[in-house]
Amino acid sequence: MTRTRPIRVIQWATGGVGTEMVTTILDHRPDIQLVGARVYSQAKHGVDIGRIVGRDQIGVTATIDTAEILALDADLVLYAPSFTDLDDVCALLASGKNVATPSFLFHPRRIPEADRRRLQEACEQGGATIHGSGLNPGNLSGVLPLALSGMSRTIDQVTLQERADWTLWESTEITFDGMWFGRPPDEVTPSANGYLSFLTKLFVEQTWFISDTLNAEIDDVSVSLECVPATKDFEMFGHVVRAGSTAGQRWNFRGHRNGKTLIEFETLWTIGGEYPGHWPKPLDGWTLTIEGDPSMRTHFFPLASFSRDASIEEHVKAGLITVAMQVVNAIPAVCDAPAGFATMADLPLIRSYTGFGNR
The missing domain is CATH 3.40.50.720 (NAD(P)-binding Rossmann-like Domain)
Known part of the structure; x- marks a missing residue:
């Protein structure tokens, strides 16, 4: 126009x-x-x-x-x-x-x-x-699978894993007031507060989006959350996180048909630089895997630059830019x-x- x-x-x-x-x-x-x-x-x-x-x-x-x-x-x-x-x-x-x-x-x-x-x-x-x-849920769990599906003959399973440490992200209102990092692990559930309930709905909604647009015809979406405790005290933007309080959250959203998982979004979120040894170990960032004919995998990780020295602040800002640009554009x-x-x-x-x- x-x-x-x-x-x-x-x-x-x-x-x-x-x-x-x-x-x-x-x-x-x-x-x-x-x-x-x-x-x-x-x-x-x-x-x-x-x-x-x-x-x-x-x-x-x-x-x-x-x-x-x-x-x-x-x-x-x-x-x-x-x-x-x-x-x-x-x-x-x-x-x-x-x-x-x-x-x-x-x-x-x-x-x-x-x-x-x-x-x-x-x-x-x-x-x-x-x-x-959004980013994820959003483009990486929506647009990217749809784009790759254009190279697929048939699809058996879609899996997106996100691995991220939030320690350098200054939006502590979300980290602590919303996500409840730093709280006792048994208090943090998918419906423990308004923000966690909202987040759960977004990922469930995104799972249905892939099902509805790629003809998966799933029967349901299950939600699971494992919280792991910090092994030591540490401070993050003025917030003290105590040993034993929540320092890791592993979320799994699985869309099933006839009991088989066809779509899965997994988030592996931590603070304090600790990563549980029993968790999966994908690369930092987002890894999308499509099993099918053919099978394919792609990894997404935004940085300020891959060719020049950049500060940690610039790298953190790069993530914010990716979120903003997909909407502005x-x-x-x-x-x-x-x-x-x-x-x-x-x-x-x-x-x-x-x-x-x-x-």
């Missing part, structure tokens, strides 16, 4: 991922114009969004007032909070704003009926579209999509806008 003006975008949340979205738009996307920002901190309220992300002022001030955001004239909202709110998302859609998010709604067909109906009605009211596109496609839900299987192939930069 030929556009006569930039796409008007609102940034919702300016944490690690949100900051990468904003700086990308300012530095690399002349086709996108930032027209508003929703923040959660009183200290950011009224501050120019350029200053919030370490750039010059751009004449757009951030606000904590959702009503102000709803009143803005915008084409799309980049919705990137750590904790989602369905009421806010429905209000945005009903106001006529498309929503692209790395946070949830990867497979709306498998969310609770009442939630799906609310979202659909909001989309219809506003003539808007919503697209969910999808903005035009989401705006062009019909009103309603646009999943990773519905949109065209999302590629880099800037690429090598030679336009």
Whole structure:
């Protein structure tokens, strides 16, 4: 579609991922114009969004007032909070704003009926579209298997393993308040708090996404979680993790048909640099294995660079960039999509806008 003006975008949340979205738009996307920002901190309220992300002022001030955001004239909202709110998302859609998010709604067909109906009605009211596109769950457990399936004749099993140590990730609100690392292992369950329940639903939803798009016709999805204790005390961004408290979480989400596992997502998450000896030992990052005709395997690991020296901070930031870019690069496609839900299987192939930069 030929556009006569930039796409008007609102940034919702300016944490690690949100900051990468904003700086990308300012530095690399002349086709996108930032027209508003929703923040959660009183200290950011009224501050120019350029200053919030370490750039010059751009004449757009951030606000904590959702009503102000709803009143803005915008084409799309980049919705990137750590904790989602369905009421806010429905209000945005009903106001006529498309929503692209790395946070949830990867497979709306498998969310609770009442939630799906609310979202659909909001989309219809506003003539808007919503697209969910995370990393994992998200692209690595959705787009990547679909892309590789194009080289398959038949598929017997899909397995994605994620191995990651969270020690250098500064989003301690998620690590400790959400994931409950540092708590007694017997307290941490898939439904122990709102965030863990939400995370469980996302991976279950993602398992069904692969089943529904690749004709697995699974019967159910099982969820298991093994928590392992820290062997010593250590400190992480001001949080003291005691020996015996949770320092490792192994999640398994398995989609079965006739009792056989056809789809499995396994996460092997640790803090403190310890790794249980009895756990599987895939490479750090994500390993996708497809058993079938033919069988294939690929490994994904984002870094700041594989050819130059880079700091640990740069490497950690690289992960945030991967999450942000898959949503920012999808903005035009989401705006062009019909009103309603646009999943990773519905949109065209999302590629880099800037690429090598030679336009």
